[in-house]
Amino acid sequence: MTALPTTTKKKLGLVIDLDTCVGCHACVTACKGWNTQNYGAPLSDQDPYGKASGTFLNRIHSFQVTPERDDGAPVLAQTVHFPKSCLHCEDAPCVTVCPTGASYKRAEDGIVLVNEDACMGCGLCAWACPYGAREADAAAGIMKKCTLCVDRIYNENLPEIDRQPACVRTCPAGARHFGDLADPTSDVSILVAERGGVDLMPEQGTKPVNQYLPPRPRDTIGMTGPATGAADTLSGEEDILAPFLASVTEEPQGFLGWLDRALEKL
């Protein structure tokens, strides 16, 4: 089934807010828990109490960013926590390379899955994925990947409100959003439009469904003027009496005089 559907009715996926993700890894273990117990083979761990190495479908990378200002002035370094799981690409190279037909993209909702009964564990799909979203499970010998919790989102044994991915349900900061990105009126599509959501590695031509919301501009307080000072402290040259801080003490009788009049006015 490795021919990609020409179009899919829905484009179900995740929208991940890099402005809000605090890097807590909750989505990582929630994913591990759900998918160890559910869809297909459990996510195994080798030497779990020693030099451990295990299968995870969702991982949080952390990057440091030193923004460059047009005027070359120093800017404070930033840290960005960066969750990454399968992006359920429209043009999924992982699917077309698969010789057994185990990898496929669902025509109805665009979810990219591995049919574990057909997988021979050759690993070619993982090679084809630019994002590192597929991990061969060392114990099961087959390929594992984010299922977009296909066994949750339609699951009639779960209350309506819980029919969403485990990682989304658990994210304490609300940095993960699930929905249909084919429907411009969906909450996720609106969010992407408002916050300028982006594709990862657009040049790879995979057309990811998952979208990333970039961090909002940082360090604006006192940054009205050109920045000066070392890049670890930093100071904005706004006029020395910051707005809203006009002194009252220059008045006659100074502060207490002002206080007395102010109290009188109350």
Place this chain on the structure above:
Amino acid sequence: MHPAPSVILFSSLSGAGFGLLFFLGLGFPITTGWVAFVFYAIAYALAVGGLLSSVFHLGNPRNAIKSYSQWRTSWLSREAWAAVSALLVMALYAALQVFFAITVPPLGWLGAALSLATVFTTAMIYAQLRAIPRWNQPATPAFFLASALASGALLSGNVVAAIVLLLALAAVVAFHWWKGDRRFAEAGTTIGTATRLGGRVSLWEKPHTGENYLTREMVYQVARKHAVKLRVIALLMMSLLPVLLLLAFPAHHWLAAIAVLLHLAGIITQRWLFFAEAEHVVGLYYGAHIGRAAAH
């Protein structure tokens, strides 16, 4: 990419095997009886042995048979088809020669074509992968074919062809290296496009403490110096030394055998580099190749 011995052996040995079958199919040389038997034994040992070793690479060989199902889309599936058909056609062609001393040229030509096709499909498995820019170039199938033909010529004792093809191989491989060193930048994938974050971006913390499948399989890096040394060695053993031997002692069997062994060792070294030097773009998420900038 992690240079897995099984895969390296597979691609170099089977390449040589199918190369030999190509020449036998074309009838250079036309042999019968024991001589033919020995030639075909070597060819099948290499080709089939290679194919088998690639099966060790599978996590779940039970489903290997299913790999015939996706020939419409998957180069790996096509390779499976090409390989069996090549082997079957050539088996018939060989059997007739070995046991009945009958040669059916059209059958041979078909087998030869299928043998080359097999090598080409193998090459395309790698060449198609955009995520590995070094592989993702026309020179990849070119050198796979060149090395299969050169090995074939050498093994089949077509000295002149061998000399020419070995030199051609050297050229193609050298070009593949030269181009390969530029492919990552040409592909335009950088830590910037991977994260879509502005400014200078670098990895602060890996998502996990230990290694995982991805870091083991795809975030393999060789030291630059090391690689250059190996490239020289590969060139020498794979083509230049064998060529010199052939030029010096055209008809000397022992030395021919040594030339063959040198050549195969060179091929294996070159294949090792082919994997070890290949940078997968996923490495960016793990702090590798972050120095790389996009080509402008």
Place this chain on the structure above:
Amino acid sequence: MNQPVLNLSPKVSDEIRKTTCYMCACRCGIDVHMINQPDGSQKVSYIEGNRDHPVNRGVLCAKGSAGIMQHNSPARLRAPMKRAGERGSGEFEEISWEEAYSIAESWLRPIRETDPSKLAFFTGRDQSQSFTSWWAQAFGTPNYAAHGGFCSVNMAAGGIYTMGGAFWEFGQPDWDRAKLFLLFGVAEDHDSNPIKMGLGKLKKRGAKVVGINPVRSGYNAVADDWFGITPGTDGLLILSLVHCLLKAGKIDLEYLRDFTDAPVLIDADPASPTHGLALLDDDGHKLVWDRTEKRARCYDAADVNPDLAGVWDVDGVRHRTVFVHLAEKYLDAAYTPEAVAGRVGIPAPRIRALASEIARVAFDEAIELDREWTDFRGRIHKTMKGRPVAMHAMRGISAHANGFQTCRALHMLQILIGSVETPGGFRFKPPYPKAATAHPKPHSKVTPGAPLDGPHLGFVQGPADLALKDDGTPARIDKAFTWDNPMSAHGMMHMVISNAHAGDPYRIDTLFMYMANMAWNSSMNTSGTMEMLSDKDANGDYVIPHIIYSDAYSSEMVAYADLILPDTTYLERHDCISLLDRPICEAEAAADAIRWPVVEPDRDVKGFQSALVDLGARLGLPGFVKDDGSRKFADYADYIVSHERRPGVGPLMGWRGNGEETGRGAPNPAQLDRYIENGGFAIAHIPEEAQFYKPWNKAYQDWAVEIGLFDKAAPYLFTLWCEPLRRFQLAAEGHGDRQPPEPLRARIKATMDPLPIWWDASLGQDGDGEFTVNALTQRPMAMYHSWGGQNAWLRQIHGRNPMYIPTKLWELHGFEEDGWARITSPHGAITVPVAHMPALNANTIWTWNAIGKRKGAWALHDNAPEVKEGFLLNHLIHELLPPKRDGMRWSNSDPITGQAAWFDLKVKIEKVSAPDGARSKPDSGTQKSPVGKGPDALAWEVG
């Protein structure tokens, strides 16, 4: 071929059991999915958040979601054990509970009959302090406390002494209304999920988040603005913000006048014995100056019109209002941004810009809810005014020796702009607000064979309340409530082992600890502590004769105990998250919760509290036995239901009496079932008109009395001027009969200022300029101290803790990736891996807390990264400061509260080559694992 047919509705589980998470102290509600086993038993298959739960509303953090791995940990203890080898060796013999109890009894009974203070009973991460302290009180020892002293007592005490409530998890920002949020020194905090949920809400509304922290990670990574402050200088930054706001008159005069002690009259006559104390009327009410009537009047008179400004002579004595003192102090040029910028490491313009932003949001974006409410003076307010600037802080502020005053400074800032208990600001959670004077005082009167004279811990109001013996020596082993740290409201657990070892102030016989890894990450000077625990005297006996310890897992501390009482995991026992203790309340509701055995233990283990109930009964402790001497409670569950602290008030508030009563009511035998039916918690919502201005809000006070938080309404004024501090200062100045020892006079005078001050707390630490770099730790969000390290999933995320080095130092020392450094403090040295981090204060290094493990502990294999490269910063931190000129050694803690000053550490760095085997130093030796080692592979699917 077409796509395979999937079962999109697979069965999830056979049953969901709702209880409370305990992978950390946040106490989120969890849905534990159970799957039936062929043998009729049930197994835990998946854990997710309880959507109805007030704390987490369905979300779970990484630890909570990995709870199944904690519950199945190979490090779980299996049975009671007695030591078979030397202390520290980890050699044990499993014994029966009967034998364990009789050993414990043979040590404890004689002590109780002769001198109960020979028992030191200290508890760590536990959630049942109201119960464990009650047990200790019944036993009669003064030596009880929980871990607050080394945790964040500065935050609790600073808040309660200033405004009758604190940050910690005892209050919360108004996440739904705040427009500017300042976060000081927080990496994670106890309110783990609520803070993340709150930040999410702020981000959603586009409110501004400001992170004040030397390190920019986690919460500070998502902060819109980052102030990479120099550790230990927040007090100075805050007082400078106060300076700017005062100077510009950007303060809430109405709020200060009506709800704080700003107008209270303070004796300003240096000659008088009550200098610096408030002017009181005959029944002890504070007096303010009335602007209209021009006379001193009681602050709570219905028609009083307090004056903030002014200096008045009352009966010939000069008095000035608190506010006048305050204005004079902070308008001083010493607090201008320019004056402090260098020290705090933030340029003056940015400090001023921050002050300006606070002023702008507080006063130009003020909010008003039209909710009518009546204050304690009986005045009706048509609306609830709000200043939408919220603040939160935790150990970054409190874990410094100047932390108490810094916490007070922060609360003063909040109060000056009127953003405490007002919409958009900071809000208390029941049982707070509660004035410091409404809390008990410490008790320490020991009578052999009898209970202590009252609760151990409390809030002193002056020298008279110190825990001193008649001869003036400390009554407590940890020297809490002494002149060294008079206001140590949570005790000083971090001093117990070293004091017990030194026999100072006296020798003890039995050290009894619960849920605290004191031989490892929870102690300063870890190597030294291990030695003290295993040190022997001249005749070969251990200096600390007996050690009893309760743990659930094979921790480092287990190896140092003589008798182990194995606890269950959090899914196997009853617990009670009680209003008497640390409840799970919200700003708009009182709430409490339970844990209950959702699975039966498969080991010979017992919930520790039930074990205490057994021990209490065996020892015949009052309260634990009936008049006929027979046991009173079957187990802890029975205690939870039937114990009454005050008539009608027990551990749980929900479904009391006939099951209809909340807060007050007779014990209800069916209470726990009702909790379980309700998802493991109970909640009582605060009426709308009572949800803000709680300390002064009549409706709230009445509601609090109704549900039994207190017995009569107790409104109070916020105390910018902290009189208890002043009383100690007075003593140090020579007033009164209880006098401090000479060497401490100067320090008490200098530090115990009734108004917030700042001093450089790291001075004693820098070895006269040799050690200049600040060294810190942070909590990893996905790891809980040492106990997360046994979790197969979490340890894959945080199995390593390099020392993070800022760019400046990285380049200065020429470090490279995977490099190593030798870090030295006045006390010791460690050799550890380093990593580069740009978003970090230029003179600060840090690492993740408690990742390093001792070889043999936690059922980990010897190749575990935690054992090889992992390390503890604790080796560099000493519980005492380097000796002073006079040879005196002060404890490394806040001179006021005794809070352990973890973050005052100063070090020096050298680049070194990797040690052999790339093993970090020091090597803390090996302990034998009483539980074996974990399996070589995992694929935890429950069929």
